[in-house]
Amino acid sequence: MVRVLINVPKQVKRGEAFEVKLLISHPMESGQRRDEMGQAIPRDIINSFICTYNGEDVLRADLFPAIAANPFLSFSVVVQESGTLTMTFTDDHGVVQTETARVIVA
């Protein structure tokens, strides 16, 4: 499990786009580096990020080793009703982690 910070506005306006920001605590080991013994350090990154709102897609991102360690992701969402923003990450070991955030339409 990784630590995730999620920033969503407390209240949003109907039909008006707002920003969602995430900071994921993850080394994003690229698989290109070698340790002191010259052995390749195995790749370990979050390779997939999916964000949905009340079951409908917001964004699907395929991440590659060129994403910096402790990935910061920021994107825009538009909603018509209050609901739940669901964010799912998958890493190279196949571990899936899901985080949710409530969105309240004022």
Add this chain to the structure above:
Amino acid sequence: MMRRSFLVLAGSGLVVPLVPRPARATPAQVAALIADLVGDAALRDGRVKLDLPVLVENGNSVAMTVSVEAPPGEVRSIDVFAEANPLPHVLRLRFGPRAGAPRFATRIRLADSQTVIAVAKLADGSCWRDSVDLLVTLAACIE
């Protein structure tokens, strides 16, 4: 080998350096990846905007924003490529019906001074590109 002839060879670049250089992609490989992505559609400059600093002090973490001048829902996908990274594909985005503005910001790694290219595919099948030439002072860690 005579020292003089060695120096001549070294000067002409025929002596292969003993230190292995990290593998890196070439602009031709990236062009092939983009051609695969675009298919038969014409690839034009414009509409997509790639925001990156021109002078990068630390290649380990470079703030990048990519956005498209189009209503939300019209953008199918955005891909970002870095020509001189060991693995040139940086990011692939697909937007769903709940996406607001077609914009995404993150932080990326850059292995060297190079050209970074963004390609956006719209719902009408048109493809748009933007590129940034940048200088990297400290390359992303290979060691």
